[in-house]
Amino acid sequence: MKKKISKILYIIGIIALIIGTIDPLEGSVVIAGGSVLIVIAAYLLKDTLRKLFLTSMIMILIGVTIMFYLSSLGGIGGSSSLSMYWGLTILPYPIGWLIAIITIIYKIVKRSKNKK
Template sequence: MAARVLWSRILVALGGIGMALGAVDPVEGSLLILLGSALVAFGLFLGKRERPVLLYSLWVLVLIAFGVGALFALSAVGGIGGGSGRSMWWGVLILPYPIGWLMALVGAMYLLVRYLRDRRRAPHP
């Protein structure tokens, strides 16, 4: 196995584990999820995956980064709702974060199903 493919698989696996561990507490684990999505995107880039798969992982990374940035920005100014003086509608800015995480989960399932399907179809030596 080429070193590039090996590193690609290691980075994707570590990123996926990081994203799963960060999901235990999405607010405290947001940086772990962001780092995990970056590792997955970089691992897919190293593995020279198909262009649509790579673009999908980059969209996931951008959505998560925007949502986590909004989460931290809103936390820095005192949050939303309650006595903060900001409407709960400001929470819409955080929505790309869970949407990106769910897209990552769907993408991982798609790649796993495709890998298992292709492995079953491959001729045995």
């Protein structure tokens, strides 16, 4: 039963990561939630890549938090008092997302090779 629930959480997390990319700004909460679900599933399944998923989740959460904070200050660039360089502080969000997607693809490829 635990394994079945973990797989469901994993699939929902992957779907959330993909759906959130439709609008990365508004979907950041969906992406963050999906990464949390993937980490929970990875730990329940004792996945060998769980630390990589955890790292990507932490990066996503940090980046999203900073993005919301900068948004509460009025954004960056343009008529804002913050320069565009403050956008570099958001980089953990897309990098963490990319790490999660690459890890998921790696798992799928590895599993398909093991089945042959």
